Amino acid sequence: MGHTARVSAFVWISAGSLAAWVWLLLCQGFFWRTDVRLPHRRDPEDWPPVCVVVPARDEAAVLPASLPSLLAQDYPGRAEVFLVDDGSTDGTGELARELARRHGGLPLTVGSPGEPPAGWTGKLWAVRHGIALARAREPEFLLLTDADIAHAPDSLRTLVAAARTGGFDAVSLMARLRVASGWERLVVPAFVYFFAQLYPFRRIGRRGSRTAAAAGGCVLLRTETAERARIPDAIRHAVIDDVALARAVKKGGGHIWLGLADRVDSVRPYPRLADLWRMVSRSAYAQLRHSPLLLAGTVAGLALVYLVPPAALLGGLAAGSTATAVCGGSAWLVMAATYTPMLRHYGQPLWLAPLLPFTALLYLLMTVDSAVQHHRGRGAAWKGRTYARPDTVADEA
Template sequence: MNALISSPVQVVPLVSLAAWLWLLLCHGFFWRTDVRLPPGAGGEPARWPSVTAVVPARDEAEVLPVSLPSLLGQEYPGRLEIVLVDDGSTDGTGALARELAAASGSGPRLTVLDPGPPEPGWTGKLWAVRCGIARARAEGGGPDFLLLTDADIAHSPGTLRALVAGAEAGGLDLVSQMARLRVVTAWERLIVPAFVYFFAKLYPFRRVNRPGARTAAAAGGCALVRTEAAVRARLPESIKDAVIDDVNLGRAVQRSGGRIWLGLAEGVTSVRPYTGLRPLWRMVSRSAYAQLRNNPLLLAGTVVGLALVYLVPPVWACAGSPVGGAAWLVMTLSYLPMLRYYRQPLWLAPLLPVTAALYTAMTVDSAVQHHRGRGAAWKGRTYG
């Protein structure tokens, strides 16, 4: 072991430490969790724009009783309508949505669509979004804004008001918030905060929000987009086959000249439960290889990079290397803000290498499933 530590291989933990210092100081401060609404000052608009919320839903009867009433109960001063698109559900999602709307009494009008199976070349979710947007724009020229939100997302009563006020104050075409995912079980505590941490590392929020930035992304669970910006970006037709629809949504709006903003949410939460490792594994693996453009070389580079950045520090630290220990310490400190955001015990931070090893295995499995013809599987559908 001492021979290992004193050998030229010691350069490996040095590289890892240098990588962590660069990530900490020069990578858009991705580890910070203070990017929140509102993105700019300016107060509330003199006239509240009209909004249509489009909710794609496929077999969501389990979560709809919690999520849909939160939309129906929005405290929004302007006109709000909701279009829920039943994407081939077999559990009574559409009928349940109508029952929930009737039980809510007064509130925004709810329309439930059943457009049938997606046309060739479309993912199911984006086909549902396309049908919902078409319905919204068919009446009176369409709303000023579209709220694209998933069926498992619950919103605090002031969510839409804050989103619109932020968009109007900042002159933004797309405002999206990363929903706070559910963290209850042991597996959720280990994997979920890291999921958001890794997403922010790929797409540092401060870089995304910088005018003229090359980095673009969005959070698909809660995205408010100006209708005219959606038309200009040809949404969702321009991204109809995208497995990672949220990132491609942000890119499409940015490339068409729109201004985008992405941050963490306070009152936007996912109510979908992940009761074990298997559903969490599917959540990550269904799109991990698509994130790498289904490229074996990018996969190999990613595996090597993950090992160098996340696995080398604890291994060398346990072998007695102070450099490895320093890299592990920097890694641990960078994870603390995300654990605080999720209100999780801070002793989980040193376990980030364990979580990274799981994510590496999920990414490799994503590639294996892709090459077996089972990639990007979601609720009975598989996309190449």
């Protein structure tokens, strides 16, 4: 009787996992498709002025591969670059000036805002300073881009054309992350896949949809929209600033668009598992609003969706439970099939698709570690700074 009850429970759990995957396949905004690219666009009759704002903290290692691509933008209108040196100790600011002298191109201004006051993350304090410098040029658009992002020569003009054609207040591209090492190949495509699963790109661009997200490495933002949404002041304590920015824009009635990039690339290497672990764990618990209840639900959800299918298939075969094995195998097959387009987008071998449960287990452990580090007072740490949870920061007038 006890054995039968256990088998029955395993069947129901595996069936629940399969049902979850059928729902994800059909009802979660077709998140697994990778054809959401810059929408149809036409060149405007007049090219508006644009200011590029680049927050940078200890970025000397990647700046030679990224900053020249911004300076070399083939933009028909007026554009200039503002790099904000956020307290770097590796000569980031001076290197930026040297690269501008060497490569020429768009005008470059290097500023430094000093240490952020209480309640601000360093990046958003730097962005605030950059926007303040740019405001004197009266730009119609601001391009907020990270110091590790390299742009194709036509990147700025295609972003502006897309924003003007589609009437978007914010256009964001998910930069193609580096996939050179074995760990990067295993973890990085899954990172983008999981992000799209949480924030389906098709829903983000739909008017009236409540789904809001952006990719912080590349966001073209209308200046008047930034002022109306009080960006970055309204999101000054956000560790996951790109999603917070998108929510602030949508809350103010703005229209946003997010899709995958073809020629906007991150040049930052994450060669070891430890590097990728820090990238994910530093903000994973912040994504869950530092809630133990949400953490427990996330762990349970990840286990049901990603870990149950292979366990059900293998366990069902071992126990002679055909129903369990069929449900588990079918769920695993759907999972691998939905992951395949992202692997193709990153030019990775398709045999990595069945390994997604193992990668999901890594992300589960990273998320738990993020919570542990937070409760030890070391959560949301980045380049020498550790940020408190938002509700511990006194609000400013």
